[in-house]
Amino acid sequence: MSETQGKPIKCLAAVAYKAAEPLTVEEIIVEPPEAHEVRIKITHTAVCHTDAYTLSGVDPEGAFPCVLGHEGSGIVESVGEGVSSVKVGDHVIALYTAECGVCKFCKSGKTNLCGSVRETQGKGVMPDGTSRFKNLKGESLLHFMGCSTFSQYTVVADVSVVAINKTAPLQSVCLLGCGVTTGYGAAIKTANVQKNDTVAVFGAGTVGLSVVQGAQARGASKIIMVDVNSKKETYSRQFGATDFINPMTDLKPGETIVSKLVEMTDGGLDHTFDCTGNVKVMRDALECCHKGWGQSIIIGVAAAGQEISTRPFQLVTGRVWKGSAFGGVKGRSEMGGLIESYQKGDLKVDQFITNKRPFTEINAAFEDLHHGDCLRTVLDLEK
Ligand SMILES: NC(=O)c1ccc[n+]([C@@H]2O[C@H](COP(=O)([O-])OP(=O)(O)OC[C@H]3O[C@@H](n4cnc5c(N)ncnc54)[C@H](O)[C@@H]3O)[C@@H](O)[C@H]2O)c1
Ligand SMILES: [Zn+2]
Ligand SMILES: [Zn+2]
Numbered sequence: 001m002s003e004t005q006g007k008p009i010k011c012l013a014a015v016a017y018k019a020a021e022p023l024t025v026e027e028i029i030v031e032p033p034e035a036h037e038v039r040i041k042i043t044h045t046a047v048c049h050t051d052a053y054t055l056s057g058v059d060p061e062g063a064f065p066c067v068l069g070h071e072g073s074g075i076v077e078s079v080g081e082g083v084s085s086v087k088v089g090d091h092v093i094a095l096y097t098a099e100c101g102v103c104k105f106c107k108s109g110k111t112n113l114c115g116s117v118r119e120t121q122g123k124g125v126m127p128d129g130t131s132r133f134k135n136l137k138g139e140s141l142l143h144f145m146g147c148s149t150f151s152q153y154t155v156v157a158d159v160s161v162v163a164i165n166k167t168a169p170l171q172s173v174c175l176l177g178c179g180v181t182t183g184y185g186a187a188i189k190t191a192n193v194q195k196n197d198t199v200a201v202f203g204a205g206t207v208g209l210s211v212v213q214g215a216q217a218r219g220a221s222k223i224i225m226v227d228v229n230s231k232k233e234t235y236s237r238q239f240g241a242t243d244f245i246n247p248m249t250d251l252k253p254g255e256t257i258v259s260k261l262v263e264m265t266d267g268g269l270d271h272t273f274d275c276t277g278n279v280k281v282m283r284d285a286l287e288c289c290h291k292g293w294g295q296s297i298i299i300g301v302a303a304a305g306q307e308i309s310t311r312p313f314q315l316v317t318g319r320v321w322k323g324s325a326f327g328g329v330k331g332r333s334e335m336g337g338l339i340e341s342y343q344k345g346d347l348k349v350d351q352f353i354t355n356k357r358p359f360t361e362i363n364a365a366f367e368d369l370h371h372g373d374c375l376r377t378v379l380d381l382e383k
Helices: 049-056 104-108 118-124 172-176 179-190 208-215 232-239 257-264 281-285 331-343 359-369
Strands: 007-015 024-030 037-048 073-078 093-094 134-136 153-157 161-166 198-202 223-228 243-245 271-274 295-298 321-323 353-358 376-382
Touching: 007 359, 024 359, 037 093, 037 172, 049 093, 049 359, 073 161, 073 172, 073 179, 093 172, 093 295, 104 134, 161 331, 172 179, 172 331, 172 353, 179 208, 179 331, 198 208, 198 281, 208 223, 208 232, 208 271, 223 232, 223 257, 232 243, 243 257, 257 271, 271 281, 281 295, 353 359, 359 376
Parallel strands: 198 223, 198 271, 223 243, 271 295, 295 321, 353 376
Antiparallel strands: 007 024, 024 134, 037 073, 037 153, 037 376, 073 093, 093 161
């Protein structure tokens, strides 16, 4: 049992008070976990585009003041009543896609979406409708994506956390909380890429490069990365891309990215992935799929109010449009397998960490995101 069990903890957090303003690094109070809740000492967190998206104020569901962050790892400090899945001292990853195992979604065997905490998670509160965070003025702060990893301590629902092998380095595996799992899972689970299939990936960020790793693991014959930033070619090839195209510079007059990809693959691709969030790219990704069977997976998060379009004929002639959240991965039952792949050297994780900073430099980590050659910045919350 820890000394702090059952007591509020005062610790550092980065609070988002207002949209489009820097985070305030300050001391907050984190209440003890209620029944079926877990308090985690967060050791490491990365900054993902979804945090920046919500902070920018364009996310219609974004509410302030809140504690952002959803790509984090740490150690269980204490658990509330009735928690049996994790115990004090366990090393854990927070999960924004919960897995309760008993709801209609979990029992369907068809999806990794879980309905158990969906509604309250979307509102930024714990399942009982209240928050475990307040600032030193006593004002309540909202949770984010069921995780809130931008705090030295956080409280999550017991369905939103998974214990992992203690020998896995927490400073690396925090990335399995979102980006790496999302891309890798989209390739091996959602698309189920098979040996010798052809694949095109739009967007060479952490998500797109993880799709590449998944496609390579499955033995895809061609993995074409498409990115408007030529600096991404080196990364793309390191992660397993066989080709790289920058549509801004590599197309001949009269050529489009769709016609170029169709020509390179004798009629179109077996699988394509949007990892940009741009709805025009989503259309191209669908339309360069092979007639009769090609499928396109949408992973990117589009700006609020955006819609996708194509001619219905594209679908009538056998192309398939699908989406993927958290790579279709069930966080509690499947994270162990990903950690094992990482520890065996089959899944690249460390290679995404291009920047490391102490937690207090979190605002600079948001700046890093806008620099073309940054994949992930990992923040150390103990510094
Ligand atoms: N569905 C999910 O569960 C899930 C989870 C995590 C992230 N995401 C989303 O996935 C997307 C990718 O995330 P990331 O962290 O890899 O982002 P990132 O910004 O690091 O990478 C995006 C890449 O796309 C490239 N790009 C931008 N516009 C392009 C265009 N028109 N054509 C080709 N390339 C273009 C950029 O140069 C960049 O390299 C984001 O939209 C993010 O919000 C979705
Ligand atoms: Zn994310
Ligand atoms: Zn469920």
